[in-house]
Amino acid sequence: MVEARMIALFAGLLGLAVGSFLNVVVYRVPRGESVVNPPSHCPRCDSLVRARHNVPVVGWVLLRGRCADCRLPISVRYPLVELATGLLFAAIALRFDTVAVLPAYLWFAGTGVALALIDLDVRRLPNAIVVPSYPVLLALLAGAAAWEHHWWALARAVIGGAVLFGFYLLVVVAYPAGMGWGDVKLSGLVGGVLAFLSWQTFVIGAFAAFLLGAVVGVAVMLAGRGGRKTALPFGPFMIGGVLLAVFAAAPVASWYGTLLSPSY
Template identity: 60%
Template sequence: MTWVLYLGIGALGLAVGSFLNVVIHRVPRGESVVRPGSRCPRCAHAIAARHNVPVVSWLLLRGRCAHCREPVSVRYPLVEAGTAALFVAVTARFGVDPALPAYLYLAAVAVALAMIDVDVKRLPNVIVLPSYGVGVLLLLPAVLVGGDWSALVRGLLGMTVLFALYFTLTLVHPAGMGFGDVKLAGLLGLYLGWLSWSSVWVGTLAGFLLGSVVGVALLASGRADRKTALPFGPAMLAGAFLAVFVAAPVTHWYASLLTAGA
């Protein structure tokens, strides 16, 4: 039954990833994600349902539009497959838990925001701000089932702390990050705080570390210079999900080092 669950979640992730491709393309342009239906980004011809099967259609069409035969970016199937893989990983982490839908939602939002930030160096309010309310609503069933109100309180405190931290950093060094990063920090604080305070700190430190590593790599390769604006959202999101999966063992390992040293 576990494999049946994973297969179902993987299929859901593929479908969500297909929709996220629409979100990634249209939201920065201020277009509706509902109408019109999926179209070729080059010739604007409507994509038939049989040509819109996640990953499979791209492979069968050899990465080309069925109408104009122009190449279709490999990023489309990668977003679909990546979303499916992240959905399965999150399900393996939480199992059949009332909090699972909340973290699946965060996974979908993370994929969309990371790609949009890479493309246009923005984290759209239309995605980030409603996610605060959606996150709280999706976490409430876990509170009602488990009766652990402290997790929700910790999540709200984590949201406040990370928002305040990033807001302060923006005031101190405005060129270092944008206010979109501040708003994203609050959202991540909600989800990480729900898990534990160690998740908040591991996720935050991991985000800064990953951002620094990517920045140094781009500078060393000549693909960026000291004046190049680099998106920080993807590093924040990657750090947060790293914490979702490894914060507990990392904290345990660090605590064992302190105990051994004492």
């Protein structure tokens, strides 16, 4: 138990640092800019961010949400992304009994946060993030399968990724207005990380994306912010579906099984 908490603590600290980098990714990748050069700087006065102000969450608090030089307001989203990524990484570390699978799911969580925010901002899922994640996740899942001597899990991931990719491809061909090609490209990653855990997780995570999209769509209409034809970015729902399934697939399946076979 102590070891699990230490791993979660380390993962959380790593997540804070990754979250700081993700803020750079979310801002620069849609603009076609390098994520490493130039270093972090103020967009108004071009002053470089000092090392002590680059500390996740703490830096924003020390600066009181403003540039140290020109006092340009810094969005509260920056520390929130850092904090949320740290908490997410810690939660994922606590979710799994073995560290073998952690690299794959931490990678997906980090890229998922970036993709969700970019999709919300500019309605895009950049190839620069999605495409390289295929070989990275395949290698990380293969490493986990080798470590645990569970090659069927890897085969299941490949099959699940192909099946979900094929399903999304059919959807976008049949109804192009309802989904984008970026969602199709992301679906293979989603299917892979879900199916690696189990078919049960795969089905729940894939369905959860559409359920979350429907719930948010209804909420948007009830709030008067849109209508039935209002387009919502679907990437965040796909990623949210994965996270929901990773943490809750077993209890959801148990609950559903109880509904189908009630005991009297």
